Amino acid sequence: MAFENKFIQQRIEKAEILRKVGINPYSNDAQRNTTIAKYLNVNSDVADKENARDENRHYIVSGRIKLLRIMGKASFLQIEDESGVLQIYLARDNLPEGFYNDIFKKLIEVGDIIEVAGYPFVTGQGELSLHADALKLLTKAISPLPEKFHGVTDKEIRYRKRYLDLIMNADVRKTFKIRSKVISLTRRFFEDKGFLEVETPMMHPIAGGANAKPFVTHHNALGIDRYLRIAPELYLKRLIVGGFEAVFEINRNFRNEGMDATHNPEFTSIEFYWAYKTYKDLIVITKEYFEYLFDHLDLPTQLPYGDFEVDFSKFSEIPLIESLSTIGGVPSEIVNNKEKIADFLKSKNITLKPGLTLGQLQGELFDAFVEKKLINPTFITEYPVEISPLARRSDENPDITERFELFIAGREIANAFSELNDPVDQLNRFEGQMAAKESGDDEAHEMDEDFIEALSYGMAPTAGQGIGIDRLVMLLTNEHSIRDVLLFPAMKPIHNEELNQEEEV
């Protein structure tokens, strides 16, 4: 890329002039002795002192210049570091001879990262500031910052150039701090419960553990294709077979599907597996997990999400079939009858693929009439076996599985079940999935013979759960696009890049 923009040229020239007068525009000699937040905190008593200042205190702060107000022989600037914003008062007569007019006014500008030394004082307008006696340039910015008042609002720029977004929109940092905390708290919660964090492969010979289209990559030395994982599930269960009794993995999954407000091609989830437990234990630990998160994030349990108010202290639990009538308003007499459900859905103008089973039709009813109504956290339990290819059958009713999904604000947040550990049953279900694949369902599970073999050695009764971290963070931060909780969301290439790629192929 060429720095041909005239503003950039101007600034490069300024950097050159600085070099000529012996000032390194990219100094590596940072002497900061406090952060802005600490400075503001420690000096909050200065307002009560004589002349609202304390010349005996001396601080060196640094940050990026966000605003600059030159008023003749004195200037105010606002600098920002990660912790906050500080106003600097700079006067010609407090600085070395010639520095103010020849260096500062001509060669230092908004966007530059500087270091300022001086003492605390409060301005006539009542703002705790720093009275500077030295200013040093640390880093010259040769690209100008966006407009100081409106900043950068264009979503495309904000997503593609997240660094600019972070410079200009301090609030964005909050979202990503919450995200970071959620991940570290999640890790700590499960470790405290005795779970072992593990890392399983992201390049799979068979893409299993979910219904999704995988990305394909190629291993040159072996001459074989690999799939980026769509879920870590089958590997984590192999570890339970191997004798670990509680494992979890927090990491990325990759799905080669559409992108929209709730789908990014790579997304983060936690999956955990717990031997000698059932999905009922998972309901308990999930409630504890949310309580733990809210405690440590210092969030109120009632949070706004768009038009809703979600009460995270009110978890409820209801079997899927029951929810169809009590929450979805579907007549209870039809929910166990294939033909009647099909007729009902048709009467609501919902088109169906032919040949759906009863369980699949019940799933359709749920999606159409129940899901969006689940605002407060709700565990939907007892899923039909046809839509739960990896879950264990209920001992009482072979048509349903020991499974739940957790819904909050009308969205699925977690999926959990008592794991299927009968290797013959698992084999049969894989075969069913393969039949579905043959008949055109390219998201059906693939046969994983090694996984079947693992199960054949015996996996203790185990419960497992996955939680979508991105969507959880969206809920906690009241964000409605997954791109707002991903530092670098996937974006289509701009035209030039795309052409280059095509040429290489």
Place this chain on the structure above:
RNA sequence: GUCUUGUUAGCUCAGCUGGUAGAGCACGUCACUUUUAAUGAUGUGGCCGAUGGUUCGAAUCCAUCACAGGACACCA
């Protein structure tokens, strides 16, 4: 994938029924030692997303494409 809205200066945006482009901020110059998006004066700054078409003439109308936002569909 479908529908819809947008793309104009570094940024935020105007630009009517077609007559070859405007503001604010930023930047340059000048003034100004307690400002808060500082202020006043003055100046520079543009391949109007791309390609075609209609027209004497297109930022403006039409078509195609690209990217983005929103909605819907699909999807554990």
